[in-house]
Amino acid sequence: MTRPDGRAKDEMRPVKLTTGFTMYAEGSVLAEMGNTRVICTASVEEKVPPFLEGKGLGWVTAEYAMLPRSTNTRKKRDIKSLKLDGRSSEIQRLIGRALRAVVDREALGERQITIDCDVIQADGGTRCASITGGYAALYLACRKLVDEGVIEKMPLTAAVSAVSVGIFEDEAVLDLNYAEDSHAIVDCNVVMTSKGEFIEVQGTGEGRPFTRNELDQLLALGEQGCSRLCEIQKSVLGE
Amino acid sequence: MTRPDGRAKDEMRPVKLTTGFTMYAEGSVLAEMGNTRVICTASVEEKVPPFLEGKGLGWVTAEYAMLPRSTNTRKKRDIKSLKLDGRSSEIQRLIGRALRAVVDREALGERQITIDCDVIQADGGTRCASITGGYAALYLACRKLVDEGVIEKMPLTAAVSAVSVGIFEDEAVLDLNYAEDSHAIVDCNVVMTSKGEFIEVQGTGEGRPFTRNELDQLLALGEQGCSRLCEIQKSVLGE
């Protein structure tokens, strides 16, 4: 099997995290994995959702959307149909859960950080790029809170990154682009901490069910990819 | 560790699938796992979504909702806020994917089967009960199509069932009820075919990240639970 873009099975696309991509957000990152490009911003607000008021705990939430022409065919804006796209809803719930898993909500204090992930170009793996870039934006916003003396210590217990793995033409491959993803028979997203632990594993048999052995191969590739992503995060965020 | 209801770690709650629960649907099942009760109906329509018209392929989709007082605290109906609940959206996408994985869409022909999963009482594991019961309703509707000569052969390639597993008080347990689920530190849903293959694995570290070893324990419990559920399906559906 040869991958459409000639990569080795365990080879990720070039990854780039550009910090300070926009000027207003407390944390802002352009996350690129190959042709996939996502603007991730972290916005701090000095209030929490009603169910947390007065508890001294912070909150981190995420929103995900695609620009209409981030894809090959123009996609209608959600507001046209008055409905949040089901896939977007599922993805933003995943991003939020993934990032909250490393947040020390007591250390963050009673404030909310919203991670906005807006895809400007989609070539597979947008949810994973959103998590990897979203973590970087979250880190920058927290760093700013610490630097400004708003909070005492970094409220993050580990870094988080995510990568997609899948079975393409009956072989396990790392970091699928759109051409691979749309033909993958098994698709799996792996979210891990910088300590090598899992936060979320979502494996789906798109074209056919899969065996335990296949899942093991996918998880191994996922561990490898996330480990590499954490290094890149570290080099960019300087820690 | 003792489980709140005294079960063994690998013990499921009593499971009951009542077929013919309502009279209009082509397939209808009341799925019960302990106190969790879900009405699953399969409705056949002689049309497919626009993107499939003229291709000779069928479609299976699912919708999931909870009655307002299926839970301990009354939950507002979606129509009140004009928004499909994000969790419901995620769950119904999962149910649809899980069931489509065993559908021979060519054999089904150009028609759609909608699986409605309406939770009348929720005590943990509603999405799994929906998949297990939804498959039974789907099977009954297909059987009816075959019996009436509308299609030639059963368009299902295997049975599908699902069970939740999780880490509760640092131990892996099977089939969590609400008391366990709400305190679980890792939560995992496993969807499998009657052939022992995986269709979907979704593991989430709710309280903390988890190790590869923990995931392996959870998958083993999941395999055990799904295998038992397939037997129950077989005994009820008579095949």
Next chain:
Amino acid sequence: MTRPDGRAKDEMRPVKLTTGFTMYAEGSVLAEMGNTRVICTASVEEKVPPFLEGKGLGWVTAEYAMLPRSTNTRKKRDIKSLKLDGRSSEIQRLIGRALRAVVDREALGERQITIDCDVIQADGGTRCASITGGYAALYLACRKLVDEGVIEKMPLTAAVSAVSVGIFEDEAVLDLNYAEDSHAIVDCNVVMTSKGEFIEVQGTGEGRPFTRNELDQLLALGEQGCSRLCEIQKSVLGE
């Protein structure tokens, strides 16, 4: 004239009220009239709508919905079209008005009881079954409030029941099923108290206008049916 199911003109279908049908609601009843089945739950909340705050008065409101496949042809969920179905809106307003008519809102105190009526199988007369079963659920929730010492006395001044009557093939009949209802030329819903007084009368000429004499016949049948329903309520609720 012979009725489709062979009943006498003044004969109701078998009526069954199953209390405690679900486990979370303060009051819960499965109301069955023939094949029509409605889950009625009463949920108590310790708050009232804004327009009643601080007045020491309680509130009772109702919501009504049909499961998608409670009917012969699958009915889309309201959330799909983002619009509460006009018929459902009309019916839930009727249920709320009917039940409030027997509530001593001062005795109830500043709390709200929401009656949810979810039709799982519809064979005519769902709004009447909702009122009859909704009253039983309301009664049970109030009894619980009294038993727990939250309120001092039952805040209900009478029982409420409802029955449909109509003109089918030019004759007045009691408790129309769907086959009759869909061909009735006059359709009338009668809501009464256990004291034999009217709470609501809604007569509509569906196929043709009707005379005063016909209305009188319908009202007489309605009185007869409601009287029988009150007896059944009394035997089930033990009062």
Next chain:
Amino acid sequence: MTRPDGRAKDEMRPVKLTTGFTMYAEGSVLAEMGNTRVICTASVEEKVPPFLEGKGLGWVTAEYAMLPRSTNTRKKRDIKSLKLDGRSSEIQRLIGRALRAVVDREALGERQITIDCDVIQADGGTRCASITGGYAALYLACRKLVDEGVIEKMPLTAAVSAVSVGIFEDEAVLDLNYAEDSHAIVDCNVVMTSKGEFIEVQGTGEGRPFTRNELDQLLALGEQGCSRLCEIQKSVLGE
């Protein structure tokens, strides 16, 4: 008992139907009952709803709304909350049913007439004024279709009018204004044909249940009011 505006118990407020109130609609009427003023227009469209296509039958439907400041306190527009007001929904269903009851849908042919009832000033009885005025607008639109040779004969089998009756300070009164309506203990809307038959009777015990004897008094007053309204319609429409 003295009525707030000094009328006799069986005295209606001054009624005025101004035809040709706006210039575009096929039929247009300003209906006034005392201070209640409703613009009623009938719009003809050469198409029917999907469920009627190809059946050779026409359709009549109605929409009802109140201008924001038609009432004492400004009422938000429905579009602000994205929800059709429940009361408006109920009323427009009533208007549509009432008018369809006298339409010969075969004679109308495959076209739809929409009756828009927009309340510019509300002082009680707006739904009844809408029906009485809506009929006049419908008549004018049908007359125009006949005059232009689009259809051969008037597709109306009788005139329709409506009046509210109620029990105010324990006495039955005709045509309640807002001051009376808001304190009425029983409220009843009566819709009749010019042949003296009933199309719809909706009696509601707002403050307390009511007896059969009281209902009889209300119906008698309703018959009297509708009869007078039909005369006024006839004098205005010239038939």
Next chain:
Amino acid sequence: MTRPDGRAKDEMRPVKLTTGFTMYAEGSVLAEMGNTRVICTASVEEKVPPFLEGKGLGWVTAEYAMLPRSTNTRKKRDIKSLKLDGRSSEIQRLIGRALRAVVDREALGERQITIDCDVIQADGGTRCASITGGYAALYLACRKLVDEGVIEKMPLTAAVSAVSVGIFEDEAVLDLNYAEDSHAIVDCNVVMTSKGEFIEVQGTGEGRPFTRNELDQLLALGEQGCSRLCEIQKSVLGE
């Protein structure tokens, strides 16, 4: 060139402002420009939007809508599509801005006045008639507040009126009716104060771009029209 209705190029249609058109609003005016008729009401509420609370400043806002049959072809109500019409949104923002420009918000104090402009008949120039009539309604409501001693002095610094001008068959004309407006190649709305200053100028090349010279002609006509409208306002409002 001859105008469709024979007017001179700089001749406005007959203008009529009927005060007290409805009885509940604090200010109420029927504004007519030729066949264009708009009901303008001003409603005073003793609260301001959240962003103004506690600042001691008032607010004036506007809403604009057309009755479904105010136009030649019936227009669906916004609530049917769940979307505020884009054109209505644009117009009501213009009306609000125009009126706020002459409001002394400190003198008005912490209260809001909502100007509702409901078009009952549209023959061109509805947004201008809404501004001209809306100012009159606003004036009446303010006068009432002064007369009742709620505020000390009139919180209005000038009168506001608006007129449409345009290039029709290559000539600049004043106050276009619908027949002209729908064929105009340039369309311009001019909003001015009674002091001869501009509040808003919106010129649009509908059919072709326009020159600076043409714009100058249009502005001159606009000044002439607004000046005349201010006189009419003064004669009606008695100041």
Next chain:
Amino acid sequence: MTRPDGRAKDEMRPVKLTTGFTMYAEGSVLAEMGNTRVICTASVEEKVPPFLEGKGLGWVTAEYAMLPRSTNTRKKRDIKSLKLDGRSSEIQRLIGRALRAVVDREALGERQITIDCDVIQADGGTRCASITGGYAALYLACRKLVDEGVIEKMPLTAAVSAVSVGIFEDEAVLDLNYAEDSHAIVDCNVVMTSKGEFIEVQGTGEGRPFTRNELDQLLALGEQGCSRLCEIQKSVLGE
């Protein structure tokens, strides 16, 4: 007066149009005016809106939105409130009108081009940057249609650009940034063709009314700015 960023009164901020900014759209441009950055894409679809079907004419429409953190304070997504923001609605109508003014719709043929303008950073003048960049994206998409032989000749009759002018501290200035715009007493957007003609002029007295003399100064500045923008467009688009 000194401008906040030290520019001369008639000096624009640095302008940059980056073509080919994203890879899927038929035309794609990143438009920057100082810190304001807008992604403009042109998407071609081989269909037109229903009202144009079968007429052989093309259509150009626009959509405008801001990323949540394109501004100083995070702005909620429209889909959260289920309402298209009124300001966005007004702006996208303006962009669509402005671009359609130079489209030869017959030459374009029966296809639609949608211009999406997504603001990723807002520092004043986003609607003008959207028009200037949107024209460039439209040009590129049309050039592609010509190059691929889909249409015969460029369906554009001139270039379009737009600039904001305003009165800041009582002096007319060109191209206001956010700091100026938020304190401007008069705000004016000027849209012009490359032939020096006006397409749209929108002047608004935000802080006070303005005189004819002030408007003349603003228009002169606008002409100067648009002329410079057209040169930049020409140099980038190579024509």
